[in-house]
Amino acid sequence: MFEPLVRYFSSPSNREVLFEQFAQHVYMALVPLVVGVLLALPLGRLAQRVRWLRAPLLGGAGIVYTLPSLAVFVLLPSLIGTGYTSPLNVIIALTLYTAALLVRPVLDALEAVPSHVTTAAEALGYRPRRRFLSVELPLAVPALTSAVRVASVSNISLISVGALIGVGGLGRLFTVGFERPDVVQTVVGIVATVLLALAVDLLLVGLWRLLTPWERAGGAVIGE
Amino acid sequence: MITEILAWLTDPANWSGADGILAQTWLHLLYSVLAVVVAVLVAVPLGLYIGHTGRGSVLVVGFGNAMRALPTLGLVTLLAMMFRGSAALAALVVLAIPAVLSGTYSGVRAVPAHAVDAARGMGMTSGQRLWKVELPNALPLLMGGVRNAMLQVMATTAVAAYVGLGGLGQILISGQQTGAYERMAGAAILIALLAVLTDLALAGFSRLLVPRGVLLAAAKSGTRSRWRR
Amino acid sequence: MIEFRTVRKQYDDGAVAVQELSLTVRAGTVTALVGPSGCGKTTLLRMVNRMIEPSSGTVLLDGHDVRDSDPAVLRRGIGYVIQQAGLFPHRTVRDNVATVPMLFGRSRRRARRDAEELIERVGLSREMGGRYPSQLSGGQQQRVGVARALAADPPVLLMDEPFSAVDPVVRAGLQDELMRLQEELGKTVLFVTHDIDEAIKLGDRVAVLRQGGHLAQYAPPEELLARPADDFVTSFVGRDRGYRRLSFVDSAGLDPAPVDTVHIGDTSADVPSRAEWVLALDAHERPRGWLHPNATVRGQLTEDQLIAGGSLHTLGSPLRGALDAALSAPSGLGVVVDGDGGFVGVVTARHVLDLIEARQHPALTEGAA
Helix, strand or coil: CCHHHHHHHHCHHHHHHHHHHHHHHHHHHHHHHHHHHHHHHHHHHHHHHCHHHHHHHHHHHHHHHHCCHHHHHHHHHHHHCCCCCCHHHHHHHHHHHHHHHHHHHHHHHHHCCCHHHHHHHHHCCCCHHHHHHHHHHHHHHHHHHHHHHHHHHHHHHHHHHHHHHCCCCCHHHHHHHHHCCCHHHHHHHHHHHHHHHHHHHHHHHHHHHHHCHHHHCCCCCCCC | CHHHHHHHHHCHHHHCCCCCHHHHHHHHHHHHHHHHHHHHHHHHHHHHHHHHHCCCHHHHHHHHHHHHHCCHHHHHHHHHHHCCHHHHHHHHHHHHHHHHHHHHHHHHHCCCHHHHHHHHHCCCCHHHHHHHHHHHHHHHHHHHHHHHHHHHHHHHHHHHHHHCCCCHHHHHHHHHHHCCHHHHHHHHHHHHHHHHHHHHHHHHHHHHHCCHHHHHHHHHCCCCCCCCC | CEEEEEEEEECCCCCEEEEEEEEEECCCCEEEEECCCCCCHHHHHHHHCCCCCCCEEEEEECCEEHHHCCHHHHHHCEEEECCCCCCCCCCCHHHHHCHHHHHCCCCHHHHHHHHHHHHHHCCCCHHHHHCCHHHCCHHHHHHHHHHHHHCCCCCEEEEECCCCCCCHHHHHHHHHHHHHHHHHHCCEEEEEECCHHHHHHHCCEEEEEECCCEEEEEECHHHHHHCCCCHHHHHHHCCCHHHHHHHHCCCCCCCCECCCEEECCCECCCCCCCCCCEEEECCCCCEEEEECCCCCCCCECCHHHCECCCCEEECCCCHHHHHHHHHHCCCCCEEEECCCCCEEEEECHHHHHHHHHHHHCHHHHHHHC
């Protein structure tokens, strides 16, 4: 059963295609994740502070989240003037999805910061912006992590759909594999996608641990 | 561009016929609803069992995460190659199951422990606790799971047109193959619209289904958990 | 009657929750199980309705081993109230209360009608029946919890820290309500609490448990206060033990003395200035306050010329009230009233203490007299 696999990987052109599309996939996955998070933070903060904006922001995010990816990939060019097969369509769409997915968790995480902590920070003389960046945001990180992980994994799986409109990434292996037809190539594509999702997920967990050293203290109170 | 899309959308000729918008919309909806119904029939009993007994909860989390990572296009093309185009329907079901399963499971887990303890202490049997206490209170999250599954399936149905399943994606793909962007865009708008309307309909249905007391209690705290599309 | 016979509970991890413990809860009385967390009190309570099975020993309910009954059937015959009330969020208050009768197969209409009566009985209005639990305050939820436990009229009531999650004022109200209900219903109640004051207030008998599930003392509250079995009980019962014990000492033999009185509305002519404290009464002879020694009254005597009085001692109630009345009065004279609130006389703290001493050392005081 390994024979077809061996044959697949023994071809230099196969390896080259796989490597190239994998790199493209990584690029299209990470950029939306980072930009989406950076977008969701101020939006979530806005939803938290400005009460009347909360419903439209969350409602808007809900609708964006509902839109099927293929439809968004296709419609973006006529809305923002990108090329029909530009990777930008996928990147922008996934950025929107990521932000839409994260607005609510950001809001919830910020709301979950105990008020005694924010009050204490205020009493210590933090200005609002500094307080948000150095007190509230770090405390919100643990609650945010799981949502960011969901966004990352689903982004990585969604990018493949872009192959249907001619954008690169591991999805190419599926379209090419289907036309030929070539089951091995498709399986390789699926496995590569899942492995990438797993790797990024582990990376995020590591990042989370790095960002929140206090969570590792495990709640052991000295003297108890 | 916009005018061309509008022209395509408003041309009655595009709406009728076996490959017309109406027929494909109907097919799209039919496949999606069918897949979600099958997923519900499989995943709800399983989720209730796991949530009620606590047995196999690791499975739900692990399975859910792994399924999330599976690329839908890869799954659809693989099944179509190994069997035939309509096998993509199985992919729809497979992709819908984790959302319903995790919604049901977390719904049961989210029922206040003291209410379940009280039910036990009052002499409800295991089955009575499940049907009379856990299931009604799990409905908000359960229905959230169904809505997420429907989003997922709606999107995947569009993708599955690539292997010849039919539905609105068919129009989009054929537009792409012939370079008719107005067809692609028009179909994309219809796909998006159908997804939003279906979600709204499910939201309304969910409001009818969830007991009022649970809605009131949920308004005080909980929110709907998100899956992916 | 509930009987624990050398019950023991050891969990799989080796932790012992209850250590060979025997205890009898008399029918128609309230027994409070009290102790610090980890003393096994909840474990003990949950053995009665088989929510927890003992590792060894037996629990008898009216002489029958609870293990002989099907757990669900057994539990339907036992009222169960827990800390967060455990109301079903999806059911109205009325349907929550009707739960057990409906499990017994009673018709929905009949169960709901009975439920409404019970809702009123626990001090809520009938209209509350249509509300949902999330629309009630914590105290109201707890009342519904009690009503629900009473709905099938079970002879036995298990209450696991039912009032711990509400604030002290509401808690006191709930405790009074429970005592009133218990007077009417005469249930066999097993009541778990970590609050010794609650145990002393509600329990006909109090079982003090120590960490690891040992029974430290099982006695009526007055005995617990008077003669704690060991250091653990002494420290657990806490401060002011002697003073609190007066709650269980009747005031028979306390002889109120007369004092000068005036009435609201009297003119200055009727109220000559005196060198002693003077008590002011209203038209129904109820005490309203004190006039300071040597105070002069201008025109008619009104309430705003009075100094507020202390607490009142009702004739025949426990001695603690008499001592408190004396200590809290500005004049040092505790005002004693009859059941209708009419003035009877005054006592000093000295009076009360003499009476206590006379009871503790009858021979000594008789000898002196």
